[in-house]
Amino acid sequence: MPRATGEEQREESKEPCTGEEKLETLPGIFFEMDMFDHSYNVYNAAYALAHALHAILKVGRLDPQAPQGQELTLNDDQIVWHRSFNQAVPRSACNDNCYPGFSRKRKEGEKFCCYDCEPCPEAMISDQQDMDSCVNCLEELYPNQDQNKCMPKRLSYLSYKEPLGIVLALLASSFFLITIFILTIFVQHQNTPIVRANNQSLTYILLASLLLCFLCSLLFIGQPGRVTCLLRQTAFGLIFSVAISSVLAKTITVVLAFMATKPGSSMRKWLGKRMANGIIISCTFIQASICSFWLCTFPPFPDMDMHSQTGEIILECNEGSATMFYCVLGFMGFLAIVSFTVAFLARKLPDSFNETKFITFSMLVFCSVWLCFIPTYLSTKGKSMVAVEIFSILASSAGLLGCIFFPKCYIIILKPELNNKEHLIRRNNKTNFSLTLRH
Incomplete structure (x- = not known):
């Protein structure tokens, strides 16, 4: 007998059942028959009812190829419950569900449906029920307290709108105005002995550099940008180098002036503005060379730190090269140590108005601040x-301003009778006499 063609087979499949079909002809994967008749009938009845209910009501679906945990889906609103039932979907697990913020961990020696619920590790979340593992948030997000949701991180930088930024900005502005006031006093009394002592031009250079020191601290407040990151450390290094080299020049001037008073001394030719200006220019040139090499090779740039603080994106200036940054600080520290050493050794010389003692104290404050x-x-x-860093800039600059200039302002404003040439000569003579007796 010839076989039926494909078209004939399709037509036959559309015919209704004849009633003479046999279950033995059905595949075993659909109807299991290797059991007793009674069990077999119950088995078939249950499956027949299940298929009938599924066809009539569309209450769920079983898909073995679906993603893990989604193989079985039930439509609760489509289920019609008997009055005697508790109207709850039966659970296939031996414990409660793991809620968001937790993940499932299998129990050793138990069935696959039995598991423990463990809290998500730090910086991870689970935002669905019965997740097998927690997940990380994106880099710009962070977990909330319950670790079931990722929240956007907030930007963090020292702003003019927050209390700390406001306080530091007010301090910098206050010291700037105080320096302006001192500079005005010195200009108004520029012909008096106390102002003219120990190279008047060095005094003005030091005051001007301190003005810029207080202003450069404001570069560190506000959202970092490309220009501010380039200027922050380089401006700070150059301005402080000018200030400290001015202090060093003033100290060396005192030492050379004392040595020049000795009979037959050849130190007179080193006195004058040329020597002082040479110290300032050479020290500033070295620092400028370091800063220029820094900017040409590994310049600072705006950067974002995503990981140091939870829930924050820190906007900062990346120094580019930590080595160059510490080279700038190191040269500045070298100048400060040299200035302190020279001032300390010359503290008992007959200096006008004891300026070397004041410089010694100022350099002690300066070095202490930057060592801390x-x-x-x-x-x-x-x-x-x-x-x-802002506090260190303000504290060290204020130390120079207070230790060197406040005693002079006290004499100029409150003790003008001491600000005369006769008093200066008389005190220097007394100092010279006491030094002669000691030696």
Whole structure:
């Protein structure tokens, strides 16, 4: 008998059942028959009812090829429950569900449907029920407290709108105005002995550099940008180098002036503005060379730190090269140590109005501030790191301003009778006499 063609087979499949079909002809994967008749009938009845209910009501679906955890889907609103049932979908697990913020962990030695619920590790979340593992948030997001949702991180930098930024800006502005006031006093009394002592031009250079020191601290406040990142450390290094080299020049001037008073001394030719200006120019040139090499090779740039603080994106200036940054600080520290050493050794020389003693105190304050700065700077992050550097700039600049210029302003304003040439000569003679007796 010839076989039926494909068209004939399709037509036959559309014919209704004849009633003479046999279950033995059906595949075993659909109807299991290797059991007793009674069990077999119950089995078939259950499956027949299940298929009938599924066809009549569309209450769920079983798809083995679906993603893990989504093989079985039930439409609760399509289920018609008997009055005697508790109208709840039966659970196939031996414990409660794991809610968002937790993940499932299989119990050793138990069935596959038995598991423990473990909280998500730090910085991870689970936003669905019965997740097998927690997931990381994107880099610009962070987990909320319940670890079931990712939240956007907030931008963090030292702003003029927050209390810390406002306080530091007010301090910088106040010291700037005080320096202006002192400079005005010195200009108004420029012909008096106390102002003209120990090279008047050095005094003005030092005051001008301190003015710029207080202003450059404001570069560290506000959102970092390309220009501000390039200017922050380089301007700070250059301006402070001018200030410290001015202090060094004033100290060396005192030493050379004392040595020039000795009979037959050849130190007179080194006195004058040329020597002082040479010290300032050479020291500033070295620092400028370091800063120029820094900017040409590894310049600072705006950067974002995503990981140091939870929930924050820290906007900061990346120094580009930590080595160059510490070279700038190192040269500045070298000038400060040399200035302190020379001033300390010359503190008992017959200096006009004891300026070398005041310089010694100012350099002691300066060195102490920056020695404390380095470990504190390295142990902080974000806006606290910036605040530490601003405070160090203000504290060291204020130390120079207070120790060197406040005693002179006290004499100019409150003790004008001491600001005369006779008093200056008389005190220097007394100092020379006491030094002669000691030697």
